[in-house]
């Protein structure tokens with residue numbers, strides 16, 4: 271098998287790897303934000319007095335939601351960080367069958383995306399929490415005195431500063447994700463690394479692994495480049 | 509009366525920090541609050557600006573009740589919507605400035621009028637530039653807070669507070685975080701505001717400034733107002749032993 275045939279038969283695997291990577295980021299980043307908002311320590315929201323009934327109801331619901339979900343999120347993060355990703359992928363894929371006897375045909379790809387997203391959301395949630403806690407109390411107080419509402423304060427004042435402080439940690443996490451995509455081979459999903467292994471075995475050649483290594487390296491080079499660009503964009507203030 | 513506080517009580521973890529404090533501020537008045545560390549000066553300002561909740565007492569702005577005390581002696585705040593309107597009457601300048609680091613000087617001043625009060629941007633920009641001119645910061649409009657000296661940052665913070673056109677402006681030790689050579693420029697701006705009849709309450713350790721600028725001085729100690737009155741009286745011939753002692757320590 272020539273080099274170019276190897277490359278082209280691994281090409282579809284590369285696309286799948288990219289798909290896992292992109293979908294995981296698209297899901298885990300917002301999910302991590304939501305997990306952080308629930309899990310974040312601090313007082314429960316107070317039910318406003320004499321407010322329109324709809325808003326009062328919404329605050330009440332959110333309050334009850336927090337009381338129930340805060341401990342759940344804590345356990346979720348502990349499990350996600352405390353067990354191997356490989357094991358989690360197996361659990362997500364085979365769990366429905368062993369627990370509920372459900373058919374898992376065609377479920378391979380969704381299981382991979384769920385497994386990766388749930389795992390990375392836990393890590394991102396902790397990074398976001400660290401970023402939020404690093405914002406001085408004075409920023410909240412200044413915003414409150416100036417009349418900003420809670421939502422406005424978060425999106426206009428807090429979040430932009432959080433993004434800047436957490437960017438280096440997020441970069442690390444994203445680079446790890448690029449390499450972690452290879453773990454999809456656990457579920458025999460034919461992304462690039464699984465294909466590399468198959469071709470290497472059938473052709474008794476080490477070349478596929480070299481190609482895989484170069485691929486990961488280039489992918490991470492691009493990630494680092496993009497993140498550095500964003501960091502530069504945000505370096506206008508300190 | 510712009511501000512009226514009556515029988516304010518505030519405890520932290522069972523320790524009473526404000527003990528039945530009453531004070532009022534009239535339109536155009538400049539009131540200085542002095543007193544030893546831990547006497548409750550900041551807590552009083554934080555209660556007046558609703559950053560802390562009082563346990564008991566009444567607070568009114570422009571004769572509108574913001575907090576009242578119910579039959580059981582507990583403080584009750586008016587509903588959120590009404591409180592929000594009352595909050596528009598005052599501004600607060602912090603010891604640590606608390607500027608928004610990701611906004612330029614001009615945006616720090618403009619952002620709240622535009623995004624909180626929803627006023628037209630062009631109009632706000634003109635007013636903001638005028639405020640920066642008054643603060644002698646016109647040329648720094650596009651700078652970011654980290655590029656400014658402490659004195660400049662505090663003047664931006666004052667402009668930011670003034671941009672919302674408060675009826676009364678509180679200052680909590682506005683010069684305490686500054687190098688000594690920078691306090692003058694901030695005090696000058698406050699003095700200028702006093703001349704323009706801006707109503708202000710200033711917690712300060714700058715005794716000569718308090719004496720020269722304020723219409724009234726309040727001396728606080730251990731959560732109570734020990735003495736208050738005309739600055740010449742309080743500084744010149746204090747009637748209370750504790751005031752004398754405090755001022756003696758400052759003379760050195």
Ligand SMILES: Nc1ncnc2c1ncn2[C@@H]1O[C@H](COP(=O)(O)OP(=O)(O)OP(=O)(O)O)[C@@H](O)[C@H]1O
Nearest residue numbers: 520521525543544545546547548549550551552681
């Ligand atoms: N959030 C808080 N929790 C617990 N105790 C507090 C809190 N804020 C203030 N205190 C206590 O209340 C007392 C009054 O504090 P406050 O900051 O009002 O004093 P101050 O007069 O402003 O002093 P300084 O001149 O040092 O600024 C102090 O004993 C302080 O330890």
Ligand SMILES: [Mg+2]
Nearest residue numbers: 549550551681
């Ligand atoms: Mg203080």
